[in-house]
Amino acid sequence: MKALTWHGTKDVRVESVPDPEIVNPRDAIVEVTATAICGSDLHLYDGVIPGMKAGDVLGHEFMGVVVDTGSKSTLKKGQRVVVPFTISCGGCFHCAVQQYSACENSNPAEKQDMSATLYGHPMSGLFGYSHLTGGYSGGQAEYVRVPFSDVGPIAVPDHLEDEKVLFLSDILPTGWMAAENAQIQPDDTVAVWGCGPVGLFAIQSAIVMGAAKVIAIDHYPHRLELARELGAETIDFRSTDVREALLEMSGGIGVDAVIDAVGMEAHGFAVDNMLDIAKQTVGIGADRARVIKQALLAVRPGGRVSIPGVYGGMTDKFPLGALMEKGLQVRSGQTHVQKYTGELLDKIEDGTLDTTFLISHRLPLEQAADGYRNFKEQQDTWTKVVLKPGMEH
Amino acid sequence: MTDSKRQIAGAAAGLGLAVGGLVLGLRAHRRRQGSDRAPGYTARHVHGPLDIAGRSVTIRRPRNELYAFWRSFPNLVDVMENVERIVVKDDDGKRSVWTIKAPGGTTVDVETEVVEDTQDERIAWRSVEGSDIETQGEVSFADAPGDRGTRVTLVVAYDPPGGKAGKAIAKLFMREPQVQARHDLKRFKMLMETGEIATSASRKENTRAAEKEKAA
Ligand SMILES: NC(=O)c1ccc[n+]([C@@H]2O[C@H](COP(=O)([O-])OP(=O)(O)OC[C@H]3O[C@@H](n4cnc5c(N)ncnc54)[C@H](O)[C@@H]3O)[C@@H](O)[C@H]2O)c1
Ligand SMILES: [Zn+2]
Ligand SMILES: [Zn+2]
Numbered sequence: 001m002k003a004l005t006w007h008g009t010k011d012v013r014v015e016s017v018p019d020p021e022i023v024n025p026r027d028a029i030v031e032v033t034a035t036a037i038c039g040s041d042l043h044l045y046d047g048v049i050p051g052m053k054a055g056d057v058l059g060h061e062f063m064g065v066v067v068d069t070g071s072k073s074t075l076k077k078g079q080r081v082v083v084p085f086t087i088s089c090g091g092c093f094h095c096a097v098q099q100y101s102a103c104e105n106s107n108p109a110e111k112q113d114m115s116a117t118l119y120g121h122p123m124s125g126l127f128g129y130s131h132l133t134g135g136y137s138g139g140q141a142e143y144v145r146v147p148f149s150d151v152g153p154i155a156v157p158d159h160l161e162d163e164k165v166l167f168l169s170d171i172l173p174t175g176w177m178a179a180e181n182a183q184i185q186p187d188d189t190v191a192v193w194g195c196g197p198v199g200l201f202a203i204q205s206a207i208v209m210g211a212a213k214v215i216a217i218d219h220y221p222h223r224l225e226l227a228r229e230l231g232a233e234t235i236d237f238r239s240t241d242v243r244e245a246l247l248e249m250s251g252g253i254g255v256d257a258v259i260d261a262v263g264m265e266a267h268g269f270a271v272d273n274m275l276d277i278a279k280q281t282v283g284i285g286a287d288r289a290r291v292i293k294q295a296l297l298a299v300r301p302g303g304r305v306s307i308p309g310v311y312g313g314m315t316d317k318f319p320l321g322a323l324m325e326k327g328l329q330v331r332s333g334q335t336h337v338q339k340y341t342g343e344l345l346d347k348i349e350d351g352t353l354d355t356t357f358l359i360s361h362r363l364p365l366e367q368a369a370d371g372y373r374n375f376k377e378q379q380d381t382w383t384k385v386v387l388k389p390g391m392e393h
Numbered sequence: 394m395t396d397s398k399r400q401i402a403g404a405a406a407g408l409g410l411a412v413g414g415l416v417l418g419l420r421a422h423r424r425r426q427g428s429d430r431a432p433g434y435t436a437r438h439v440h441g442p443l444d445i446a447g448r449s450v451t452i453r454r455p456r457n458e459l460y461a462f463w464r465s466f467p468n469l470v471d472v473m474e475n476v477e478r479i480v481v482k483d484d485d486g487k488r489s490v491w492t493i494k495a496p497g498g499t500t501v502d503v504e505t506e507v508v509e510d511t512q513d514e515r516i517a518w519r520s521v522e523g524s525d526i527e528t529q530g531e532v533s534f535a536d537a538p539g540d541r542g543t544r545v546t547l548v549v550a551y552d553p554p555g556g557k558a559g560k561a562i563a564k565l566f567m568r569e570p571q572v573q574a575r576h577d578l579k580r581f582k583m584l585m586e587t588g589e590i591a592t593s594a595s596r597k598e599n600t601r602a603a604e605k606e607k608a609a
Contacts, residue, residue, distance in 0.1 A: 090587075091453060096453065104586075148587070
């Protein structure tokens, strides 16, 4: 089959690789009909996540048709399903308390040591996201082996086309959980850094949850425009002092909750960020933590901090004092996708959530490498790329 | 010890087999005095001639089920990567012969006997007199709080193969007993909680189980 494989920093290629097959009883094989490139994939593309090997198949946002099932799969051949990017067993303690992205059984035993050393505990298995998270082949491919297919995949009704439901695999629940983690109250002002897909869905979710005002921060005019269309007020961080603006736009109180939907590859030319970029480039495992630092200073005392943006390593000069002295609450994590898919499918069906507005480009799988390059280099207009195996060139 | 014996020792320890004199026994891992009551195997410095490897995992299954799986030793082949085969020798299942992977594609047989067996609580075993490799280990099962299932603890006393340097080398090959015990217990947990052992292989021939079979 054809699949998008990683070969090094900014080197991804569509190649022929062996078809997957049923390996374990609870597996299913899904023939991919739509798959997307995520901001998280850019961290792999840019080589800032450890544990990648040449030839790894990328992609963790995908959906398709079930073509084969193991003896203990509950799926049926021919069923249309969306697959969560988090691989979760459903039987461990963390799955039982719906902390699916902390599943203890999906990352193979011998692969757990690396993340356990880095973080104190192993990460769960994720599709197409380095050997830190199991080294599972991902969904930017014609076929995918889906473990624990009785727990993750959600069947979707025929009348909802792929593009409407595809993002249940990751960014829609991620934006939703980001807003939930911000514990939004009716009169809240919420600031969201990053108007990429995650930020945009977080903005939409915060508004649905009843935030009085959402302020979106980015530097790309088109992305800021999309945020404005959702109902957010906007700040371009290149032309405005973000902290001062947030203080003023919240009546001098400070925003009630902050959402960092940027993560470890923050843009910007402030001194601290340039130092972080230099460290990241020479590969000493440092994160560019500009956004989370700014967010911690901007949030009001007693406020809430939600971090959907991915960080993978260490950071210097962290404003720990602001966290403690202001009595902040912090929530973060890879999304517990399985917890949200049912509820969010309903919200797509009844029109509460719009999932297609951010798609800017549709490409055949064969052009995936172009998709990566443009999503990285033309971020303003390439807001979300959907890849379709079998699509006409 | 010869080099290959040392490596076998490392491998053997991972599955709860201890090498060297059995003088200390496993009681040393249970601290019963003083202000530090953490498990002995978490100590920074080892007291006595043997190293102790130990590990706990919590498994969301009832105690009797886990005990029963473990007590049928041949079941353990599926979760212990260094064990190729386990054959029970007597009617009450107390004596068994473990065939363990050794360097250079060879194997070594170790005969063990169960020295303590408390149903649903604890199984302890050691190698029989005159065995090529002397070993000792125990696994215990205790109720975890609430509905969290069972806490399983595996403890092994062992002679570090080839001293510190040997241990460092063994570590490189992931055969360091602590690491091996951890991986084996994780696979045990997976099998009990999910009915299968997680693998990221996309094809059967690429799983570790398949590779193990090929080597055997
Ligand atoms: N927690 C999860 O489970 C999860 C899931 C999906 C994605 N993510 C993470 O969420 C983050 C965003 O993903 P995405 O797909 O939206 O990525 P993206 O790269 O498309 O968007 C990031 C946006 O942040 C903006 N930005 C950069 N620096 C900024 C700064 N200093 N201030 C304000 N905005 C800034 C960029 O201009 C860009 O528009 C990534 O880190 C991704 O890995 C996390
Ligand atoms: Zn994603
Ligand atoms: Zn689980």
